[in-house]
Amino acid sequence: MICGVWRRKGKMAVNVVESKEWYLAGYAAEGVPTTDHLTLRSVPLSLSLDSIPDAHVAVQLLFISVDPYLRTRMSGQEDGLYFPQFSLNQVITAFGVGRVMRSKDEKYSEGDIVLNAFFPVAEYCVVPSSVLIRKIDPEAGIRLPEYLSCLGVPGFAAWVGIEVLGEAKPGSNAFISAAAGGVGMVAGQLAKLKGCRVIGSTGSDAKVRLLKEEFGYDDAFNYNKETDFDAALSKYFPNGIDIYLENVGGKMLEAVLNHVNPHARIPVCGMISQYNQIWTEREGVRNLLNIVGKEARMEGFLVGSYLDRFADFTVEMEGYLKQGKISSKIKIYEGIQSFVESLGSLFSSSNFGKVVIEVNKPR
Amino acid sequence: MICGVWRRKGKMAVNVVESKEWYLAGYAAEGVPTTDHLTLRSVPLSLSLDSIPDAHVAVQLLFISVDPYLRTRMSGQEDGLYFPQFSLNQVITAFGVGRVMRSKDEKYSEGDIVLNAFFPVAEYCVVPSSVLIRKIDPEAGIRLPEYLSCLGVPGFAAWVGIEVLGEAKPGSNAFISAAAGGVGMVAGQLAKLKGCRVIGSTGSDAKVRLLKEEFGYDDAFNYNKETDFDAALSKYFPNGIDIYLENVGGKMLEAVLNHVNPHARIPVCGMISQYNQIWTEREGVRNLLNIVGKEARMEGFLVGSYLDRFADFTVEMEGYLKQGKISSKIKIYEGIQSFVESLGSLFSSSNFGKVVIEVNKPR
Structure with missing residues (x-):
């Protein structure tokens, strides 16, 4: 929710948002995590340039990738799995596509579409620009959620x-x-x-x-x-x-x-x-x-x-996509509030294809 | 047991032997194989050159290597293990060191000490010379059973x-x-x-x-x-x-x-x-x-x-042995009749080091 505006270069610009985000309220040792373990909260986030540190960007999340490994970060047990456990009361992070709203890094400009492996599962965020994987060309003819599916x-x-x-x-x-x-x-x-x-x-x-x-x-x-x-x-x-x-x-x-x-x-x-x-x-x-x-x-x-091979992969996969040799089913959940439901769907036989959340509509 | 002699180049030479050998009388699905499953029999073997096919050698076994994988060939169950099952009523085979007694291959001469991965578990045998891995130099300063241990x-x-x-x-x-x-x-x-x-x-x-x-x-x-x-x-x-x-x-x-x-x-x-x-x-x-x-x-x-690396291995390991950088404990069982006991010892906590059978004393 946009809460305030701020005038910049003659345009009206948002300077404070109320951002909904999912945090871990309790570990789920067994079973599929529910709202007993994951809680949605709303936090005010300043987007004024003054409040954004150098080498950081403010991002509006567009799509979040919902993948099975996320569940393994919510068990509270470091038993040799994947990434470390999420911390209690901290926001969950996931692969995502977002749009740069403010930039304190000359490599990124307002409107750039960017990828990050560890975006907060939130509507908006401010992150170090160093964590961004790359910019996406929205004119490449590939729909944005595909960057979380075949290309993600x-x-x-x-x-x-x-x-x-x-x-x-x-x-x-x-x-x-x-x-x-x-x-x-x-x-x-x-x-x-x-x-x-x-x-x-x-x-x-x-x-x-x-x-x-x-x-x-x-x-x-x-x-x-x-x-x-x-x-x-x-x-x-x-x-x-x-x-x-x-x-x-x-x-x-x-x-x-x-x-x-x-x-x-x-x-x-x-x-x-x-x-x-x-x-x-x-x-x-x-x-x-x-x-x-x-x-x-x-x-x-x-x-x-294998990130040293990511560029090779991207070239090969973009080729297949443009030639129509590979296709992808993407199940899109609407809105940040759907995170728990979308995560649970991964463990159901009825799930198919790649699960993503559309957090905000791309413009 | 030597049964007959035959005169060759002025020397008395054995031409028929009674060779004891172990064959598989029944599969052991579970447990350690015993004499219920393995039986010793005695067969006459002609060593006359006439009776040896071309490109074959007659060998007196000296040492036989007793290894855990042999047991997996006696279960009667082809469940994706190791080598194929031994056939019922056929002689067991194992890695061994032997001495050539007769040769119908110019690459081998009487007295040569040879290695083979699939010697019959027997006192004597006639095998194609193509199965022999190599000749051993008995003057190399390495005791023969070491070829079944560090070098085997x-x-x-x-x-x-x-x-x-x-x-x-x-x-x-x-x-x-x-x-x-x-x-x-x-x-x-x-x-x-x-x-x-x-x-x-x-x-x-x-x-x-x-x-x-x-x-x-x-x-x-x-x-x-x-x-x-x-x-x-x-x-x-x-x-x-x-x-x-x-x-x-x-x-x-x-x-x-x-x-x-x-x-x-x-x-x-x-x-x-x-x-x-x-x-x-x-x-x-x-x-x-x-x-x-x-x-x-x-x-x-x-x-x-990995046999394409066997020569590299041999050079490296012989070096370590000659420099005293690697040593080996070898438990030697005496005589072909000890096969079942020596095999059983592999599954006992009291076993240590490499288990071999000395079938015949090296001369």
Whole structure:
């Protein structure tokens, strides 16, 4: 909410906003976080240039990326996961697209559209300009939320998983779990472009159709309808699995390990089946011994470690997007207040595609 | 037992031997294989040159290497392990050192000492000369069983694990499980030579002393006395684990995954705690999610895939042996009849060092 104005170069300019933001009120050790754990508050934010430190910018958030890893930062348990835990009473941060409103850095001007991996989940913010990843050209013909999807964290994760760690080659048999999710839908299309045979698992018949009809998967199955993952993989992979992009963990990983080919690659992007349980209560994977005989490689990755390849990725992915070779389903939640609902949707079988929040309408 | 003689070049030469050999009488799905599963039989073998095919050699076995992977070939279950199962009623094969008695290949002469990864577990055999890995120079100053220890499968596995996949560097924190076993004792010494801080786990106090006093480990602990592996690793690795040479699996792996540093390497050589159970009855590993946040790499390996590096390894390891920088404990069982007992010893906490059978005395 805009609360005040300030005259600058003859234009009326906002100088104080009431910014709604989500903060962590309590850790969620188990289950999907709710409004018991996340609270929306409203804070006044001065946008007057005087109040903005040097080398900082004031930003109006446009789109926020809602990704499963956020949940792992809310458990209160530093058990070797991802990033550090969010602090209690501090605002949550996420990847996002915003519009510069004020700048105390000559590299950025009012109106620039910018990307940042750690924007506050808020309507407005003031951040150091050093944290901005880059400016986006709004005339490039790519819709803004795509910078959080194919061109954002999920797209880059898919690229690192399939191309860098998965070493996708023509003829490789690739299996993608959480295949209709933000990472999976891009990963499957990338693997197809590299000449792989691609099978996906997902949580509904509607998503099975989506994978086959819109994303070009060779085949896909609904894991909620399979009582025996091992038998399903025997059917879909008569020649074994060369690449498994791991996004779910647990029983699916165990089944995969019974079907890996020699020198299989298992880039581990995430394990969404594991996020809502304390680790000692999870079902373990019993057949890890198979990675010896098959000389399989399981490798966890965080996209932040591959930023030296981000420019290569961007060029390649922008090319695919402009040529219509890759497409993306984006589920847009309206308004900052939808954060908890949108986060919860990631853990539901009904979720598909990339989840983003439209915080403010782009002008 | 020698049964007949044959005159050649003025010397009396044996032309028929009664050779004892071990064959698989029945698969052992669970537990340690016994004489219920393995049977010794005696077969006559003609050593007359006429009866030996071209490009074959007749060999008197001297030493046979007894390694844990052999057990995985006796379960009757092709569940993604190691090599294929041994066939019922067929002779077991193993890495060994033998002496050429007759040769139908000009590259080999009577008296040559030779290495082979798949010698029959027998007193004598006739094999294609193409399977022989190389000749050994008996004047090199290295005792013959060392070719099955530091210079054999365990030494090579240690080298691949520590140097190739483990990427050992000065200052790395390395943890070796089954540390007093054939692979572990060499791996720890190699890691020390590369400048690592090295901790081992093993199954008795006597072996803890051996690791610290003879093999130069910085510290070691007896896993049979630790009720909480997690707490033990907190104590021994205050700065986390960079390299874990995995040889046991199960609960130890789970504990390690709570202590891995970013970009940790876990070369998986074997998982001896898992070999005597059907996989569905094993306790699973519940915290694999940690490999994502730590970007850890777990990679199974079989030494057979690294044979292009065997010559590099041999040069390096022979150097260490001649300079006294690496030593090896070798437990020698006498006579082919000791195979079942020696195999069983691998699964006992009292085992230490490399286990070999002296089949015939070297002359």
